[in-house]
Amino acid sequence: MSSNPEEARDGRLVRIGWPPRTRREVLIKTLWIVVWLVFLGSPVGDLVSGGHSTGGAVAGWLGLSVFVAVYLVLVFRQMGRRSYTLRTVGVLVGTLAVLAVVLCLAFGKEWLGLFVYVSVACGAALPLRLAYRTIPLTAVAMLLVGLRAGEQDALDLVLLVVLIGFAMTGVGQLVRTTIxxxxxxxxxxxxxxxxxxxxxxxxxxxxxxxxxxxxxxxSELAGRMLPGHPDKAAQQIADIEQVSRQALVDVREAVTGYRRARLADELAGTRVALTAANVTADLPVDPDFTGLPEESESALAWALREAVTNVVRHSGARRCRVELLHRQTLDGPVLELSVEDDGQGGSGKGPGNGLTGLTERLEKAGGTLEAGPLKRGFRLVARVPAGPRPDIGSGA
Structure with a gap:
């Protein structure tokens, strides 16, 4: 069992457009395809009924087995992906069509359901341009063969073949778009x-x-001056020390800027994290961070990261709402971050280490933190100054 709750949750989902990763996913995708084999009930019942000679029954089972094998390989390998070339797909679809015609003419109207699979294969495996042509042709072929085999209701099956075929073009397009x-x-x-x-x-x-x-x-100047002008060499060395110290300060400031959490980046990461965890994200559009001090922005970004991490890992939520509101208080303008989910709520055993550390970080930036369970879910509210701190202003 995975020790990471996020990985465990993702492992329970079958991802559209991804190849199967586990035996369970192979089984689920196989069952999704096999469920369409319900239309084989009539051909199988016809063979089992004993109305054919031994040779005819053997030929029927053999033809049906080949038909099903080609159908499963084609749909399982080609839908949403391009595992085979167009020529190979054309040969396989043609094989299905020929087998459907031959088996229907040889064994009777009970085998007309095979044309449903030909239509599904056209919709799932062929490019849209070709699918839009071959699906109606499949329906026409079924109609002609059905009338030839004595099926008076063959016209009623045309609509079914066409609808299922075009429905599969939509499913295939959805899978390809997802990929x-x-x-x-x-x-x-x-x-x-x-x-x-x-x-x-x-x-x-x-x-x-x-x-x-x-x-x-x-350094080169100091080296040349050192023998005859040690005083000037010392001055060059002092300049080197000063430049080196300034370079070190610049590098430290740059690294601090890289490490500082930015609220816009965290919002973008929030959408990705919630989507990956199958949580519906309701996030602010084009939030305004104008005039927000760097310390306040960093503290609020850490609050958002901590809140979203808890939603993804522990809450089991299906929906998460994030709001950013500008408020005016007696102490000045503040920016309020609210993160609310519909999950299981808190444990009721007091704040964890994450919330404790977050509270300290916000207090250092002059902000506050409120967090607690709701009737359904959990809510975290963090507030930080949206303007210069009153206690940091310049003295008179």
């Missing part, structure tokens, strides 16, 4: 990481390039 969205999300994440690395490289070059060049130049 494309997942790939696009991975591409965006990779591009963002590359852009961040480039920004880091540019910042380091801007911060250290001039300082290191100056240190190198002054």
């Amino acid at each position: 494309e969205l997942r790939q696009a999300r991975a591409t965006v994440a990779q591009l963002a990481a590359n852009e961040e690395r480039l920004r880091l490289a540019r910042d380091l070059h801007d911060l250290l390039g001039h300082s290191l060049s100056l240190i190198t130049l002054k």
